[in-house]
Amino acid sequence: MQDTPLTLSAIFQHGRAVYGDSEVVTYEGDGEFRRATFAEVAKRAEQLACALARLGIERGDRVATFAWNTQEHLEAYLAVPAMGAVLHTLNIRLFPEQVAYIIDHAEDAIILVDDSLVPVLAPLVPQLRTVKHIIVIGRGDASAIPSALRYDELLVAERGGFAWPTLDERAAAAMCYTSGTTGHPKGVVYSHRSTYLHSLAACTTNSLGIGERDRILPIVPMFHANAWGLPYAGWFAGSDLVMPNRFMQPDALAQIIASERPTFAAAVPTIWSSLLACADRVDMDLSSLERIVCGGAAVPRSLMEAFDRRFGRRIIQAWGMTETSPIAALAIPPTGTPPEREMTYRMRTGRILSGVEARIVDDNGCELPADGTQVGEIEVRGPWITASYYRDPAPEKFDDGWLRTGDIGSLDPEGYLQITDRAKDVIKSGGEWISSVELENALAAHPDVVECAVIAVPDSRWSERPLACVVRKPGSTVLAEALRDFLAERVARWWLPERWSFVAEVPKTSVGKFDKKVLRARYAEGALVVAELS
Helix, strand or coil: CCCCCCCHHHHHHHHHHHCCCCEEEEEEECCEEEEEEHHHHHHHHHHHHHHHHHCCCCCCCEEEEECCECHHHHHHHHHHHHCCCEEEECCCCCCHHHHHHHHHHHCEEEEEEEHHHHHHHHHHHHHCCCCCEEEEECCCCCCCCCCCEEHHHHHHCCCCCCCCCCCCCCCEEEEEECCCCCCCCCEEEEEHHHHHHHHHHHCCCCCCCCCCCCEEEECCCCCCHHHHCHHHHHHHHCCEEEECECCCCHHHHHHHHHHHCCCEEEECHHHHHHHHHHCCCCCCCCCCCCEEEECCCCCCHHHHHHHHHHHCCCEEEEEECHHHCCEEEECCCCCCCCHHHHHHHHCCCEEECCCCEEEEECCCCCEECCCCCCCEEEEEECCCCCCCECCECCHHHEECCEEEEEEEEEECCCCEEEEEEECCCCEEECCEEECHHHHHHHHHCCCCEEEEEEEEEEECCCEEEEEEEEEECCCCCCCHHHHHHHHHCCCCHHHCCCEEEECCCCCECCCCCECHHHHHHHHHCCCCCCEECC
């Protein structure tokens, strides 16, 4: 058989040649949309490659983006890897010192930044040792970075074509850094081969089922694990791409969905929760959405049921990590599942995708049976799973060719994972495990609860006990006693928290997950008002 390299160049050229009439739509706010065909986007990507080469970018050089979900960001997604450089998507929501560290650690040579984000990046510029050029996307004020170049001006200056090189499929194509909840963020480098295979997997019907008839709305940011691979899979399959830009607020998203009629959308649970809340005051038409994918955190059953009931639309729970490219499992019920049992499968973390292997190991690293009851740390391996971190060996994260995910849970004979906690978040009370995830899901079903997070706190008798931190709906005066009674019908009695704290909001990480380390620190400092029930 022919040995054709599996590269992003091949994905780029395929979308350009076969799906030239497919569309990329970028929302500009106030009901305005900007449109371009794949053929037009591909031409601009070629101009971008020419411009970057003229600025000195060579194979292996890192080109960073500090940008929202836009057509221009997609052009960088295509041009940078296809020319042999490495696309480095910077997480705009990290702390400034973390962003500066990541740019320095990756040795980025050029940064493409949206004009709306210039004020965020500008204070960091004097610290950036390796960055030679900063290119501003858009026509907004860039005076805070006097030496900045303009994206559109660079592209207009390029008239000729680009000599696309033949690339090694195992060469680096893109890189993302983890959110760094403990210590410095770690770099994950995706190869051309791994991203090509991940894109193919996303197009299969047992996975995301992406095809030419789809209009994809990637609400998940393009700086978060490559928007879960949706830009590459969508380009590969010829799907229209609807880019929300920086307009991720529920009112704006409702307008985008109603106007552009996407068939597929993906976001973290907080986005879908906010859309649900918005539906109480805004006319919400989600009828075009055939698939709604939710990942980044456990999806509460109450949120799934609310979407079923209110919109007649199913949320599909997905699981993955930056280290897994990221899609590794989806909670799609198996064929022939009776309707009354479907929710049982939908509430699981996900069924392992073809191409990914998973196992459960105990504290000694011994593999446990995949019987759905044994609980241990989840380990995974496969062609789009990272084998190491960039310039950081971190041997504690790997186990004889397997990635240690840090997630605690079970694996059943049908390949379904059920995560019960993160290793650092699990509550060990009197020698027995309590799942903070299950407590949170049960509490989220209460009509007066907007969101909640459960953490472990020291206890003189049981070593650790759960503390429930709850955000009440505006105007609600529900008390801890009522919430505990509500929980008592849904979880084991010895799981019921004695300690409760009502907070204005649950702190979140840069990618929208609950930041429990902040809550633990606030508790240790005495900054949380805690009610103790007898």
